[in-house]
Amino acid sequence: MKTYSTIAFGLALSAALTGCGKQGEAPKAEEKAAMADDAGTKAMPNETKHGAGTATVTAVDSTKGQVTLDHGAIAELEWPAMTMGFAAKPELLKGIKVGDKVAFELDWDGKAGTITKLDKAP
Ligand SMILES: [Cu+2]
Incomplete structure (x- = not known):
C-alpha cells in the first residue's frame, strides 16, 4: 500500500502546484475541491479552461x-x-x-493564463 499513498501524495502535490498566483491566499476549501476534481474529471493535463472576471490593471506591457x-x-x-x-495580444x-477597471475573459491551461477578451468596464 506504500505505492498507493505515494501516488496520492503526488496527485495532491500537483494539484497544489496548479493553483494560480503565488500570493498564498487561496482558501483551503478551494484547494481541496480542486484536488478532488483533479483525481477525477480533470485528469487530462492539457485541458484548457475558460473563465471570466473583472479586475483592476496593475501593470501593462503592450509591446510584450x-x-x-x-x-x-x-x-x-x-x-x-x-x-x-x-x-x-497587443x-x-x-x-x-x-488603474483601469476592466472586464476580461481568459483561457487557463493549468499553468498560464491568456487573455481572450479585455474591455474597459463602463
Ligand atoms: Cu489569479
Whole structure:
C-alpha cells in the first residue's frame, strides 16, 4: 500500500502546484475541491479552461503582450481574488493603462493564463 499513498501524495502535490498566483491566499476549501476534481474529471493535463472576471490593471506591457490584473474571484476556475500576470495580444491592450477597471475573459491551461477578451468596464 506504500505505492498507493505515494501516488496520492503526488496527485495532491500537483494539484497544489496548479493553483494560480503565488500570493498564498487561496482558501483551503478551494484547494481541496480542486484536488478532488483533479483525481477525477480533470485528469487530462492539457485541458484548457475558460473563465471570466473583472479586475483592476496593475501593470501593462503592450509591446510584450503582458498584463497584470488585480482580479476578483473567478468561479469557472475556482480562483479566489488575487493579482497575477497574463499573456494578452497587443491589440487587446490598446488604450489600456494602469488603474483601469476592466472586464476580461481568459483561457487557463493549468499553468498560464491568456487573455481572450479585455474591455474597459463602463
Ligand atoms: Cu489569479
